[in-house]
Amino acid sequence: MGKVQYYTEEGLKKLKDELQDLKTRGRQDIAKQIAEARDKGDLSENAEYDAAKDAQGLLELKIAKLEAVVGNARVMDxxxxxxxxxxxxxxxxxxxxxxxxxxxxxxxxxxxxxxxxxxxxxxxxxxxxxxxxxxxxxxxxxxxxxxxxxxxxxxxx
CATH class of the missing domain: 3.10.50.30 (Transcription elongation factor, GreA/GreB, C-terminal domain)
Incomplete structure (x- = not known):
C-alpha cells in the first residue's frame, strides 16, 4: 500500500478524469497505432510497430501509477x-x-x-x-x- 495523499474534491476529480481518459482514449489511440504498424508488413523489421508497443508499455505504466495514487487518495474535510x-x-x-x-x-x-x-x-x-x-x-x-x-x-x- 502506498502513502496516503490528501486532495481537494476538485483535485481528486481531475486525477480520476485523467485516469479514465488514459484508460479509454489513450488505449484506443495506442491500439490504432499498433494495428496500422502491423498492416505495414514484416514485424521483425518494423520500427513503427516497436515504437507503438513501447508507447503501449509506457501508457500502461502511467495508468498503473495513477491507479495507485487514486487508490490512496483521501478528500480532506x-x-x-x-x-x-x-x-x-x-x-x-x-x-x-x-x-x-x-x-x-x-x-x-x-x-x-x-x-x-x-x-x-x-x-x-x-x-x-x-x-x-x-x-x-x-x-x-x-x-x-x-x-x-x-x-x-x-x-x-
Whole structure:
C-alpha cells in the first residue's frame, strides 16, 4: 500500500478524469497505432510497430501509477481541520519580512501543485517551512537564494 495523499474534491476529480481518459482514449489511440504498424508488413523489421508497443508499455505504466495514487487518495474535510496552524489544504497569507511583499498560497499535495493558481506542494521548501506555523509566527524557508523569512498573517480553510 502506498502513502496516503490528501486532495481537494476538485483535485481528486481531475486525477480520476485523467485516469479514465488514459484508460479509454489513450488505449484506443495506442491500439490504432499498433494495428496500422502491423498492416505495414514484416514485424521483425518494423520500427513503427516497436515504437507503438513501447508507447503501449509506457501508457500502461502511467495508468498503473495513477491507479495507485487514486487508490490512496483521501478528500480532506475542511471542517475537521485545525485553523490555528498551517497544514495541508490551508490557505495562508504570508509577508516577506525583508521587503514587506505579501502573497497567498494554498498548500496541497504534490500532484495538485500549480504555482500559477497559487497552490504549492506541502513537500516543497515553502510548504515545509510553513507547515505547523500559527498566525504571527515567522517561518524560515530554505531557498536557493538563502534563508527567507515570512510572517504568517492569516490562515483559512
Amino acid at each position: 475542511s471542517a475537521m481541520m485545525d485553523a490555528s496552524k498551517v497544514g495541508i489544504l490551508s490557505t495562508v497569507k504570508i509577508k516577506n519580512v525583508k521587503n514587506g511583499m505579501t502573497v497567498t498560497y494554498t498548500l496541497v499535495s504534490e500532484e495538485e501543485a500549480d504555482l500559477k493558481a497559487g497552490k504549492i506542494s506541502l513537500a516543497s521548501p515553502f510548504g515545509k517551512g510553513l507547515n505547523g506555523k500559527s498566525v504571527g509566527e515567522i517561518a524560515q524557508i530554505n531557498a536557493p537564494a538563502g534563508v527567507l523569512e515570512f510572517e504568517v498573517l492569516e490562515i483559512t480553510y
